[in-house]
Amino acid sequence: MLTMLGLLPTFQRRLVNWYRAARRDLPWRTERQEKSKLPDPYRVLVSETMLQQTQVATVIPYFQRFVDRFPTVHALAQADEQEVLQLWQGLGYYSRARKLRLAAQMIVQQYNGRVPDQIEQLLLVPGVGRYTAGAIVSIGYDQPAPIVDGNVIRVISRLDLIRTNARDDPGALKQIWLRAEAVVPRRNCADFNSGLMELGATICLRRNPRCAICPVRAHCQALATGQQDAVPPVRKKKILEKQRRWVLCIERDKRYLIQQRPARGRWASMWQFLTVTPGTEESTTDDITPALAVMNRLAGLKLRSLRLLSRFDHRLTHRHYTFTAYHCRLAKKARLGATQWQRWVSLEELEQYPLPQPHRNIAQLLPSAAEDGSA
Numbered sequence: 001m002l003t004m005l006g007l008l009p010t011f012q013r014r015l016v017n018w019y020r021a022a023r024r025d026l027p028w029r030t031e032r033q034e035k036s037k038l039p040d041p042y043r044v045l046v047s048e049t050m051l052q053q054t055q056v057a058t059v060i061p062y063f064q065r066f067v068d069r070f071p072t073v074h075a076l077a078q079a080d081e082q083e084v085l086q087l088w089q090g091l092g093y094y095s096r097a098r099k100l101r102l103a104a105q106m107i108v109q110q111y112n113g114r115v116p117d118q119i120e121q122l123l124l125v126p127g128v129g130r131y132t133a134g135a136i137v138s139i140g141y142d143q144p145a146p147i148v149d150g151n152v153i154r155v156i157s158r159l160d161l162i163r164t165n166a167r168d169d170p171g172a173l174k175q176i177w178l179r180a181e182a183v184v185p186r187r188n189c190a191d192f193n194s195g196l197m198e199l200g201a202t203i204c205l206r207r208n209p210r211c212a213i214c215p216v217r218a219h220c221q222a223l224a225t226g227q228q229d230a231v232p233p234v235r236k237k238k239i240l241e242k243q244r245r246w247v248l249c250i251e252r253d254k255r256y257l258i259q260q261r262p263a264r265g266r267w268a269s270m271w272q273f274l275t276v277t278p279g280t281e282e283s284t285t286d287d288i289t290p291a292l293a294v295m296n297r298l299a300g301l302k303l304r305s306l307r308l309l310s311r312f313d314h315r316l317t318h319r320h321y322t323f324t325a326y327h328c329r330l331a332k333k334a335r336l337g338a339t340q341w342q343r344w345v346s347l348e349e350l351e352q353y354p355l356p357q358p359h360r361n362i363a364q365l366l367p368s369a370a371e372d373g374s375a
């Protein structure tokens with residue numbers, strides 16, 4: 001650490017020069033402000049929100065669609081939540097999308113549409129944590145502020161030879177935040193912080209870091225001691241909670257029954273096919289017949305022609321789902337019920353609804369399922 005502090009200006013200059021020469025051309029880095037080469041802080045807010053827990057390659061098309069549809073804070077503030085969720089569909093962690101819209105509304109109401117440039121103000125904006133606030137201040141306004149994401153954790157852990165994984169060790173994480181604050185320069189903060197993240201994304205890789213071409217290799221204690229592959233150590237394995245879901249794609253006259261999820265919790269306010277939790281989570285049976293009999297009796301659905309569509313796993317951060325999807329038809333005589341939270345929609349109309357990714361995957365199987373069934 002002392003070695004690096006002594007050479008801090010050299011370290012900063014090397015990183016900034018390297019970033020300016022080697023940076024990837026990403027859509028949120030597009031220069032949009034006429035008098036400044038800095039990215040629009042609104043685009044920083046959107047991109048950094050999308051990039052939380054999500055890979056750059058996945059985010060690029062979502063970001064492009066999102067800012068095409070909502071190019072300004074004002075446009076997003078006026079957006080319908082369902083449309084925002086629909087654009088977010090497939091990106092996961094949907095509370096980010098809802099909070100981003102609320103953030104835009106707050107920024108319009110309290111700051112006349114200008115994204116704040118003070119960390120303290122930003123931390124009061126919905127969905128904005130320490131990382132996003134630091135990114136907006138440093139990258140959007142070129143003001144000194146630290147940022148720490150997964151890439152920065154890895155780079156600083158190696159530079160300073162921090163031997164525990166900061167994601168499992170709050171003490172190490174605090175140390176890295178302090179370090180990120182100490183190394184950020186007074187000028188060129190945007191390129192410095194972007195460079196730190198870019199280095200982690202393209203050079204200081206988790207496996208096989210490319211130390212031979214690293215611009216700050218002279219400052220790296222992990223390389224100096226030959227521990228670059230061992231630092232940071234692999235995270236402790238999480239035990240994922242296992243859950244099973246049966247999904248019923250109920251069809252009548254080429255329309256499918258969907259229902260809206262509650263306004264709180266996982267996939268809040270999104271739409272899905274009728275979904276049933278098997279009697280016990282430990283149950284491994286795919287025999288849905290008893291559950292179907294109960295539903296027919298309780299809801300008067302009169303379901304028939306049940307066919308297995310697909311069975312697949314879907315992992316979230318803390319949960320491992322197994323979805324078993326069925327196609328079935330509603331008897332002609334059955335009531336075509338629908339409530340405020342239920343709709344009968346065609347496959348074309350279904351495209352307009354935000355669906356959690358597992359249900360979107362199932363929806364893609366329906367055109368062929370409907371054809372098979374009509375034979």
Ligand code: SF4
Binds near residue numbers: 158
């Ligand atoms: S020298 Fe290697 S381990 Fe050290 S920062 Fe550069 S890429 Fe990472």
